[in-house]
Amino acid sequence: MNKGSDILLVGVGGQGTILASRILAHVAQDNNLEVKISEVHGMAQRGGSVVTHLRMGDKVYSPLIQKGQADVILAFEQLEAWRWLGYLREGGMAVVNTQVISPVPVISGYQEYPDNIINRLKKNVDKTLEVDALKLAEQAGNEKTVNVVLLGVLARQLEFEKNYWVRALESIIPEKIIEPNKEAFMLGYNHT
Amino acid sequence: MNYTLLSGNEAIARGAFESGVKVAAAYPGTPSTEILQNVAEYEDIYAQWSSNEKVALEVGIGASIGGARTLVAMKHVGVNVAADPLMTLSYTGVNGGLVLVSADDPGMHSSQNEQDNRRFAKFAKIPLLEPSDSQEAKDYVGKALDISERFDLPVMLRVTTRISHALTGVNLEEPNEGNLKEYNKDKEKYVMIPAYGRKRHEVLENKLVDMKSFSENSSLNQIEWGDKDIGIITSGICYQYVKEALPGSSCLKLGFTHPLPEKLIKEFASKVNKLYVVEELEPYMEEKIKAMGIEVIGKEVFPLNGEISASMIQEKIKGEKEFETIQLSDYDEDEIPARPPVMCPGCSHRGVFYTLKKLKLIVTGDIGCYTLGCLPPLESIDSCVCMGASIGKALGMEKANPELKGKIVAVIGDSTYFHSGLTGTLDVAYNLGSSTIIILDNRTTAMTGHQDHPGTGKTLKGEETKAASLSEVVKAMGVDRVTIADPSNLEKTKEIVQEEVNISEPSVIIFRKPCALLERKKDTPYVVDEDKCVYCKLCLNLGCPALMNDVEEEKVQVEKTMCTGCSLCEQVCKKGAIKKAGDTNE
Numbered sequence: 001m002n003k004g005s006d007i008l009l010v011g012v013g014g015q016g017t018i019l020a021s022r023i024l025a026h027v028a029q030d031n032n033l034e035v036k037i038s039e040v041h042g043m044a045q046r047g048g049s050v051v052t053h054l055r056m057g058d059k060v061y062s063p064l065i066q067k068g069q070a071d072v073i074l075a076f077e078q079l080e081a082w083r084w085l086g087y088l089r090e091g092g093m094a095v096v097n098t099q100v101i102s103p104v105p106v107i108s109g110y111q112e113y114p115d116n117i118i119n120r121l122k123k124n125v126d127k128t129l130e131v132d133a134l135k136l137a138e139q140a141g142n143e144k145t146v147n148v149v150l151l152g153v154l155a156r157q158l159e160f161e162k163n164y165w166v167r168a169l170e171s172i173i174p175e176k177i178i179e180p181n182k183e184a185f186m187l188g189y190n191h192t
Numbered sequence: 193m194n195y196t197l198l199s200g201n202e203a204i205a206r207g208a209f210e211s212g213v214k215v216a217a218a219y220p221g222t223p224s225t226e227i228l229q230n231v232a233e234y235e236d237i238y239a240q241w242s243s244n245e246k247v248a249l250e251v252g253i254g255a256s257i258g259g260a261r262t263l264v265a266m267k268h269v270g271v272n273v274a275a276d277p278l279m280t281l282s283y284t285g286v287n288g289g290l291v292l293v294s295a296d297d298p299g300m301h302s303s304q305n306e307q308d309n310r311r312f313a314k315f316a317k318i319p320l321l322e323p324s325d326s327q328e329a330k331d332y333v334g335k336a337l338d339i340s341e342r343f344d345l346p347v348m349l350r351v352t353t354r355i356s357h358a359l360t361g362v363n364l365e366e367p368n369e370g371n372l373k374e375y376n377k378d379k380e381k382y383v384m385i386p387a388y389g390r391k392r393h394e395v396l397e398n399k400l401v402d403m404k405s406f407s408e409n410s411s412l413n414q415i416e417w418g419d420k421d422i423g424i425i426t427s428g429i430c431y432q433y434v435k436e437a438l439p440g441s442s443c444l445k446l447g448f449t450h451p452l453p454e455k456l457i458k459e460f461a462s463k464v465n466k467l468y469v470v471e472e473l474e475p476y477m478e479e480k481i482k483a484m485g486i487e488v489i490g491k492e493v494f495p496l497n498g499e500i501s502a503s504m505i506q507e508k509i510k511g512e513k514e515f516e517t518i519q520l521s522d523y524d525e526d527e528i529p530a531r532p533p534v535m536c537p538g539c540s541h542r543g544v545f546y547t548l549k550k551l552k553l554i555v556t557g558d559i560g561c562y563t564l565g566c567l568p569p570l571e572s573i574d575s576c577v578c579m580g581a582s583i584g585k586a587l588g589m590e591k592a593n594p595e596l597k598g599k600i601v602a603v604i605g606d607s608t609y610f611h612s613g614l615t616g617t618l619d620v621a622y623n624l625g626s627s628t629i630i631i632l633d634n635r636t637t638a639m640t641g642h643q644d645h646p647g648t649g650k651t652l653k654g655e656e657t658k659a660a661s662l663s664e665v666v667k668a669m670g671v672d673r674v675t676i677a678d679p680s681n682l683e684k685t686k687e688i689v690q691e692e693v694n695i696s697e698p699s700v701i702i703f704r705k706p707c708a709l710l711e712r713k714k715d716t717p718y719v720v721d722e723d724k725c726v727y728c729k730l731c732l733n734l735g736c737p738a739l740m741n742d743v744e745e746e747k748v749q750v751e752k753t754m755c756t757g758c759s760l761c762e763q764v765c766k767k768g769a770i771k772k773a774g775d776t777n778e
Binding site for chain 1: 301403439502517
């Protein structure tokens with residue numbers, strides 16, 4: 001994969017997608033790439049579906065990824081991977097946290113959570129990496145590090161050297177929680 | 193580091209700092225909120241939340257007349273509130289430069305409409321600047337202030353959500369000291385009685401003539417020549433989409449868009465074969481260009497609503513899609529459940545909406561988290577128009593149809609109440625209304641991310657200040673019946689609401705409980721006793737995200753990491769099946 005990439009981070013409000021995008025941007029900038037990030041917040045922070053567009057390359061114009069253009073979908077929740085799948089390009093990769101967070105219409109019984117999302121994802125995307133990020137985050141000693149576990153998995157797939165990632169983590173994450181985050185990153189990085 | 197990623201809003205704040213702004217005011221509103229939050233970080237700038245946008249602009253006017261460079265920020269609908277002073281500010285003009293940031297929201301990501309405020313700049317007859325990324329957003333603040341001082345006019349800096357909330361690279365520069373201008377008493381300039389106002393209108397019209405020639409020569413408006421087969425005139429974020437979609441085409445990029453540079457447009461148009469205007473929402477530039485007698489394609493192919501994208505430009509102009517989407521198999525969009533924003537787990541105000549629905553009341557609603565009470569399963573809000581409208585709507589309804597008396601309540605948040613609930617309340621009290629006003633007081637401005645307001649006792653700069661008392665304010669406006677209650681108790685909530693709607697005089701209920709996200713206080717979570725749960729699903733009517741419906745097992749479960757222990761579900765359950773964790777084995 002080229003270092004210039006379009007990465008769509010999708011998840012549920014409150015899962016830490018925005019922080020993850022900042023860490024990724026730090027790594028890209030450290031590698032002298034132009035970066036643009038676009039996100040919409042406001043209503044999204046109340047448990048809604050959230051999406052962050054991150055584009056990096058020698059020259060980036062629009063801050064938005066077009067449908068069918070994303071190199072990677074980094075999904076913090078499986079239903080969100082499925083929802084945003086149309087953004088992936090032919091031959092792109094999906095990194096999916098298998099965690100399930102039911103939307104309120106499902107909780108209230110108005111709609112159903114679709115079956116077999118992971119298998120259906122795999123049918124559409126040859127390169128689908130599934131990871132139980134919540135479990136790994138708990139292993140790292142902090143269930144809120146799901147986002148960093150996923151970054152670890154992504155890091156393995158991108159061409160940036162590992163030390164750039166560690167440097168980004170250290171400069172963005174507060175010192176008092178850096179250790180479980182580093183641990184979470186490594187658990188993701190070594191995940192197979 | 194001198195080069196860093198900033199959102200457009202952060203960049204605007206930085207621009208204010210670098211160009212010597214001394215006073216800044218705003219009312220929070222998506223997508224504009226972060227501008228003032230970031231301005232407040234600079235020690236040298238006085239920054240405040242005002243109770244609404246009209247007041248914010250009035251504070252800005254005072255600061256400007258006093259000689260300071262000033263920034264006032266708001267979302268697009270905020271300018272409606274501030275329109276009154278704005279229309280006269282263009283007559284008086286300024287002293288220290290004044291920039292009014294209007295953050296528009298094409299696509300309505302978090303707004304009640306998608307109006308195009310470039311119309312406001314034209315309406316008010318003031319200069320208009322449209323940056324296309326964070327670097328320009330920062331630079332244009334300084335340029336706007338220079339232009340403001342040069343023409344003695346406020347300048348509108350119009351951004352959109354994709355500028356405000358997109359992070360792009362910015363070069364940071366050293367701040368300019370920014371001297372205070374001398375204040376000179378000048379009543380013919382600043383006192384707009386008719387005799388002086390008539391003269392100032394003439395002055396304004398003359399300024400417009402000068403502004404036109406300025407626009408022709410401004411470096412903010414530039415032609416980028418490419419293939420001359422297709423020429424595109426564009427501004428703001430659409431410039432980036434055009435460059436993405438049609439990198440080889442000729443482009444007239446306009447950063448100074450009121451008044452438009454007619455000569456430059458003519459020159460550009462005469463040298464390309466086919467001319468397009470790419471702009472989101474209104475045909476603001478297109479109308480002018482067509483009025484100049486130039487043939488141009490715009491809204492024939494581009495929408496009047498929503499956002500424009502690079503792929504849309506490719507499709508509409510080149511007639512082809514280079515961004516092909518992948519063919520998905522076993523994929524049905526309709527099967528994917530929506531994930532709408534919801535009231536948070538532990539939000540005690542959820543119980544109020546639950547009660548209002550149960551009592552089958554007509555609820556006039558307002559802007560804020562509370563608007564979410566309109567979605568299933570709570571579905572208890574009948575209308576929502578703009579900040580503060582809930583109260584006037586309730587009065588109007590009861591006056592229109594006496595049969596509705598005693599069946600209507602207005603619901604409004606505490607921050608919104610200080611923004612524009614006060615005047616509505618006065619109207620109810622003075623005009624012999626009997627409306628019941630429910631203030632859902634969560635002690636903050638929650639929807640935009642917990643900003644302080646006149647009721648919280650803290651300023652934007654973090655100073656302790658005197659908190660206005662909602663109940664005292666309400667009483668002072670002539671409402672004698674004021675109840676303050678905790679909404680955590682459903683039975684009590686129901687009793688109070690029932691009592692107040694049946695009274696034929698104005699009344700205000702203040703349900704007070706801090707925002708669950710603000711407190712982050714977690715009580716012991718609840719659990720469902722499976723033996724007692726009969727799967728009646730009554731608890732699910734609360735719409736709490738922490739309550740999980742296990743359809744296969746026909747059980748309801750509590751997600752313990754989300755549950756804050758607010759107890760509403762326990763109160764709703766008729767079987768006593770929901771209990772605090774640890775209590776179940778008793």
